[in-house]
Amino acid sequence: MRYTEKMIRHYYYNQTIVGPKWLNTPFLQTKNATTSGASAPITVSIINDPAPNINFKQQAFSAGNKPLYFNNHLDHIQLQTEDIFFDILDKNTIHIYPGAKPPETITHHFWQSALLAVLTLRGGISLHANAVRINHKVYLFIGDSGAGKSTFTSYLYQQGYQLISDDCSFLTLASDGQVLIHPGKQEIRLYQESCDLVGLPIQDAYRTVKKLDQIKYCFAIPSTTETSQLSGIILIKKGKKTALTTLKDIEKFQSILNSVFAFSQPNHVPNPTEQFKKLTHLIQATPAITLERSADQNTLEELKDLVISYSQKEIKK
C-alpha cells in the first residue's frame, strides 16, 4: 500500500506536528502552521521501503493489548508494534515504516506510542492521567486502570468543568521550576456503563475502539490550547468508603512514578537520570491527595463535592 503525504500541521500537547493528512483525527485542531512557538515542529514521514531489520533486545510490553517492542538510546528510539516500525531518529523526526497496516492502525499507534516517545526525548513527562480545571486550578488524576479516572473526570466535564486531557497527560518543567501541563487530545473514551453514569449518550460517540474485547465509546470534546500550571495530583483508588486523605512519603512517590509511562517500564527511558530528576521535582513540588471511592459508582456527586472543597481550601491557603 502506498501512502501519499499531504502535509498539514496538527497541534497536540502544544506541539506542532507536520505529517500526512490521514494522521489527523476529526477531533484534533488543525491550523496553519507557525514555527514561532518554543518547540520545533515534529516532522513525520512515511517510508514505503521494507522496515530495517532491527533486533529488539529489550523486553516487550503491551500497548492496548498489542505487544510493543522498544530499543531506547540516548537520543533516539525505535519501536515496533503490529508490524509497524517507528524510527524516531531524533526529537524532531519520525520515520514510519507502515508495513501492510491501514492508516487507522498506524494513526492509533502514532498517537499512543510514537508521539509520547518523542515528547520524552523532548524532555517532558508523559503520564497515564487525566486533567481537569477546577476553580481556575488544574489537577491531575492518576490511578490504576479501572480505578475510575475517566468516569470521574468525564462526570466533572459534564458538570461544566474543563477537561484538559484524558488518559494521557503531558508535563514539562518551566525554567523557574513551575510544573506545566499541556492540553491533550480532545477526546474522552468510556465504556457504556460509564457513559450511562455520567450522562453521555453513546449515539453521540464519533467512533468506537476495542479494549480487551470491550467497546469504548469516543467523544469529541472542546478543550483548551493553553498550557497551565499544575496545582495538584489526585490519586483515585477503589476503597470501602468515600474519603479524601493526604498522599505523601513513599506512597506518593510510588503512585506518581507508576503513572509515568516511561518509568512504568524499566529500561525504556532515554537518559533516565535526567528524567528522574525532573520527576523528583514534580513529586516534591506538587501537593497530592488520595481520593478513595467506594465500589458503588453512584458516589460521583459526593466525590465531586470533596474535590471542590479541597480545591477551595487550597485557594485559601
Added chain:
Amino acid sequence: MSTTYHKKSSVVSTEIDNATVLYTVEKGSYFSINETGLAIWEALSNHPKKDDLLNYLAQKFNANITEIEPDITAYLTELLQQGLITETHEATT
C-alpha cells in the same frame, strides 16, 4: 581481607516528604530507606572501606563496633543484593 563498597552511579537518591528513596536507573526499581539506612548510605561516600565505615558509624551512633557490625553487614548485603552497591576485596598485608 579488606572489603570496599562502591555506590553505583546509576543509583539516585531523593527525599519525598519524610522518606528517602533510592532509585536504580538500570532496573527502574526503587527502595524506601529509613533514617539509619540513609545515614549508612551517606557514610558510604566518604567511608567506602568496611572497617572505616564501622568505625565512623560506631562513633556517630555512640555504640560498640561489635554491637552494630551484624546489622550494618546485613544492610550492606541487602544493598548488594538489590544492585545498589558493588564490593571489591583486597588482601590485607
